[in-house]
Amino acid sequence: MTHPTSRIPGRRLLHSPGPTPLPDAVLHAMSAQPMDLADPRVDANIAACETGLKRLLQTDASDVFIYAANGHGVWEAVIANLTDTGESVLVPGTGHFSESWAVQAEALGRPVVRTPWREGFAIDAAAVEQALRDDKARAIKAVFAVHTDTASGVTSDIGALRRAIDASGHPALLVADVVASLGAAPFAMDALGVDVAVGASQKGLMCPPGVGFVAVNGPAFAVAERNPSPRFYWDWVRRRNDLSYRKFCGTPPQNLLLGMEAALGLIFGEGVDAVWQRHTQLARAVQAAVEGWREGGALGFFAQDPASRSVSVTTVTVAEGVDVDALRTVARERFQVAIAGGLGPLTGRAFRIGHLGDCNPAMILGAIAGVEAALVAQGVPVGSGGTQRAVMSLAGH
Numbered sequence: 211m212t213h214p215t216s217r218i219p220g221r222r223l224l225h226s227p228g229p230t231p232l233p234d235a236v237l238h239a240m241s242a243q244p245m246d247l248a249d250p251r252v253d254a255n256i257a258a259c260e261t262g263l264k265r266l267l268q269t270d271a272s273d274v275f276i277y278a279a280n281g282h283g284v285w286e287a288v289i290a291n292l293t294d295t296g297e298s299v300l301v302p303g304t305g306h307f308s309e310s311w312a313v314q315a316e317a318l319g320r321p322v323v324r325t326p327w328r329e330g331f332a333i334d335a336a337a338v339e340q341a342l343r344d345d346k347a348r349a350i351k352a353v354f355a356v357h358t359d360t361a362s363g364v365t366s367d368i369g370a371l372r373r374a375i376d377a378s379g380h381p382a383l384l385v386a387d388v389v390a391s392l393g394a395a396p397f398a399m400d401a402l403g404v405d406v407a408v409g410a411s412q413k414g415l416m417c418p419p420g421v422g423f424v425a426v427n428g429p430a431f432a433v434a435e436r437n438p439s440p441r442f443y444w445d446w447v448r449r450r451n452d453l454s455y456r457k458f459c460g461t462p463p464q465n466l467l468l469g470m471e472a473a474l475g476l477i478f479g480e481g482v483d484a485v486w487q488r489h490t491q492l493a494r495a496v497q498a499a500v501e502g503w504r505e506g507g508a509l510g511f512f513a514q515d516p517a518s519r520s521v522s523v524t525t526v527t528v529a530e531g532v533d534v535d536a537l538r539t540v541a542r543e544r545f546q547v548a549i550a551g552g553l554g555p556l557t558g559r560a561f562r563i564g565h566l567g568d569c570n571p572a573m574i575l576g577a578i579a580g581v582e583a584a585l586v587a588q589g590v591p592v593g594s595g596g597t598q599r600a601v602m603s604l605a606g607h
């Protein structure tokens with residue numbers, strides 16, 4: 211039995227869809243002494259993060275607000291700034307994460323209109339359009355859309371949602387959760403007509419958990435300015451300030467931001483297009499392996515439409531009788547590959563392989579082979595050649 215604190219020989223491969231592995235340059239950048247708040251390096255670091263995030267989000271029309279918070283924190287920032295208690299939001303169903311955001315809004319006293327989640331499929335833009343047309347009283351203030359639902363492994367078409375909102379003639383703002391897609395899949399905030407984008411540090415951004423951010427365009431900021439709902443820490447109006455202490459409503463998370471500046475530098479150094487291409491290439495390799503495994507009859511893709519399969523994470527369904535927790539334990543403790551389980555309604559029905567962030571072909575092949583070894587060790591039929599198919603995919607055959 212391996213004790214959790216005992217030494218792990220070699221590297222354990224981290225293939226959860228967040229947190230993701232940290233590049234050495236990010237680790238090194240964070241290992242610095244904190245600075246006094248008047249040190250000009252503090253402001254320079256914050257400015258670099260704001261500018262870099264705007265560049266990555268492809269927005270000139272927005273202000274970025276950064277929080278010492280996780281994704282749930284910035285979800286709450288959006289709810290608190292864009293809506294007053296009693297005002298409704300529309301949350302299109304994409305799986306566990308859209309539902310979690312909806313539940314959070316309801317807990318804060320905001321009624322939620324949901325469009326149905328069709329398991330394994332992306333957001334139904336036509337259903338969104340219809341729900342907005344049906345809202346004759348214009349009670350819905352915003353549409354909260356999850357770009358990549360990390361539980362489903364499905365990426366939705368944000369442009370189609372924008373067109374649906376426009377076609378309905380409804381004034382609701384469009385908010386996109388890019389927590390799992392930013393730095394992995396193409397996203398251009400201004401061109402897509404997104405009013406608010408919501409992200410977090412621990413996935414495609416290759417940083418530790420603990421930093422969340424929003425980009426807010428003019429119309430969305432104006433809504434926040436008019437919103438009488440009481441709020442303090444999350445308040446965009448309060449945070450729009452030149453002083454770093456005010457921007458962060460207190461002390462900025464300096465070392466995490468040093469890491470973020472380094473990570474953004476790595477992304478721009480590689481080239482954003484190249485980063486997206488790398489994610490597509492690695493996702494294809496994982497999908498090729500799953501194609502092979504599913505010939506054994508026990509595994510399959512949760513995302514039914516190949517075009518909506520995420521480049522960040524692949525959700526693999528398992529037949530009844532496959533013990534996902536035991537599989538994950540064997541993969542992690544015996545083969546040193548950490549993968550994620552199913553979430554919400556997929557608990558016990560799926561496992562997930564993350565392939566985003568600081569990831570390369572050798573890491574992906576190691577992860578796939580390690581998962582295949584764990585499947586075999588657990589007696590799960592995997593057909594033949596899953597790993598071989600991934601090799602062929604990466605080799606361009």
Ligand SMILES: Cc1ncc(COP(=O)(O)O)c(C=O)c1O
Pocket residue numbers: 228280281282283307356358359360361387388389390410
């Ligand atoms: C798409 C998406 N949104 C929001 C969250 C919530 O983020 P956090 O766990 O940092 O609160 C997650 C977490 O995995 C996510 O994948």
